[in-house]
Amino acid sequence: MPKATEISNDYVPVTYDPQYILMVNALKKYFPIKGGMVSKTVGWVKAVDGVTFNLKRGTTMGLVGESGCGKTTTGRTILRLSGEKSGGQVLFNGQEVYDLSKKEMRSLRTKMQIIFQDPFSSLSPRLPVGEIIGEAVREHGLVSKAEYNDYLDTVMSDCGLQAFHKDRYPHEFSGGQRQRICIARALALNPEFVVCDEPVSALDVSIQAQIINLLKDLQRKRDLTYLFISHDLSVVEHISDTVGVMYLGNLVEYGAKEDIFRNPLHPYTKALFSAIPVPDPKAKMNRIVLEGTIPSPANPPSGCKFHTRCANCMQRCKEEAPVQREVEPGHYVVCHLYDK
């Protein structure tokens, strides 16, 4: 039986830089695999395995990758929504999120919010919309009782909902409207940082545009910072300032949107971008088709995790895991090809 490996936890701690609202350093989140008669931990699913990035105030970072690569887990781990982290640091405004007590965490929750993927399952069917949006506002005592109703109306109208929607139930709304309710719920607490976990992938193209415009609009008005998780690269390019590409728990490339899209460096990023269908029948296709599928995160390949599918695989890639290095200013890549 494989021995439950201890999680190695060697990283250089970062110091707080005030221009960044969020600093994520070598973040790890492993989920135990239970097995045997007594439910012993026999292995770990390395969902997030050393993710490092910084996020500037008022900007949007897009996080892309195939399903199962750990995008959502990264978002949830940053918000401390999935138990304890397995290693690394999450500094929110210079404060380590995982050091806070339950009470302190509770007050921090108003500052960081999440918009979930599926607007059909993330709203309670038994609560009226006003209650869904306002519950947390009341709980946290953000506004006085006298102002409560007016505050709710303002938030709802900001998100394109009308005041009379308050007494309705989620099933009475269409997908786009429900997503607006989810956004209103997150924004009612007046957060600084919002994780948007695939907010538009369940919606139709024309509704998608409405929601994306709404998110951008709200960002301008309220000076929000987004971590935008999506597998739709065209949406990510539209909304983000910086982009991170994830593969099997690792952030393989990360940098300004322009750098990433004009000059992708990592072989995986190149393949991913070449796979985007272009709505132009005359466009030439220069597609790099990746063979095979994403390996299991419970038993990732040795060395560079991408070497099993990489076109530029070298002997070294199979043995040694590459480290993140800055190839251009602000453009980081994890690949042996760019070692000097």
Add this chain to the structure above:
Amino acid sequence: MARKKPEGYLSAKESRKISRENRRITSELEKQRKRKKAPESEYLTQMRDIGNAVEFDNLHTYFFTDAGTVKSVDGVSFDIPIGKTVGVVGESGCGKSVTSLSLMQLLQRPQGQIVEGEIRLNLGDRAYDVAKMPYEKLQDLRGNFVSMIFQEPMTALNPVFRIGDQLEEVLELHNKDMSREEMKRRTIELLEMVGIANSEGVYKMFPHELSGGMRQRVVIAMALACNPRVIIADEPTTALDVTIQAQVLDLLRGLKEKINSSIMFITHDLGVIAEMADYVVVMYAGRVVEKGTTEEIFEHPAHPYTIGLMASKPVVGKQVEELYSIPGKVPNPIDMPNYCYFKDRCEMCLGKCEGEYPREISLSETHKVSCYRYDADETKGGNA
């Protein structure tokens, strides 16, 4: 038929009345369908153009619900030429899938019924009208002549049967004289054809042992089992990642060339359409608003809805400050207006739009659009 109060409220009495009426209509239609011995002459028909594999002609598919009749497909006409791919685009609920299910006769019965129109299927030496065929006869065609690739590879496969058994079931049904060994050989050949390397192993596996992309390949293999002349692909890549999507699209393109069948490709991703299709059909609220070759649709979109749809999709490499979003929403399918369905959301309305639903106008031999902006004396408006 739905007499409704302004807020859309139906009293129990009204609802009962509607459902009684519905039962009368649907049971009559069902009786027609369930006949054991229908003469062939009833559904024998003539293709308009012998070069087409399928012709949809003024198809009306309605759902008789207790809240009123939903006109899911309301006068759809288009052709699928032999050996070509026709892409059907539109928002969810616009009737894309119902059109394809009408061809397969897989509508939710007894509520869903084809009430008018013809679906002509070219069988080479003769042509059948699917809309009038009894179910019994259709069984021979379904999966054999016309087959379907479903949207969700996770739910399209039966979790309790092995992949090999599920594939062989199709072969067994349509080739009565095939031996066991032949069937197994054919199944493994099919799995190899869709690019599954470990075909002997996959033959014995259960669906849960495969990843999403692999499952979709199995579903495609199943659809190809009997060398169908027409393949309906209902959003075959929507549930997949971009990299896997690229693999599956490559595979479909290659297979089409290999077996020279026609594909009806349903999707809402304009990028995929541009890549796959020879002809594009744009649907809105149960009707075809525009159709033409892929070049025509993408280079000179004519209908305001098509233009809006293209502007609302962000494109990699093209930076815009704000995405265009089509205002308003799709009209209630139970209570369709009697003017152009898109009028309330259209930003290019003319005075004439008040009139009845616009007829189909030819911009070129293949390019057709249903919009008053292109009606005879109207000068061609600039593309917005």
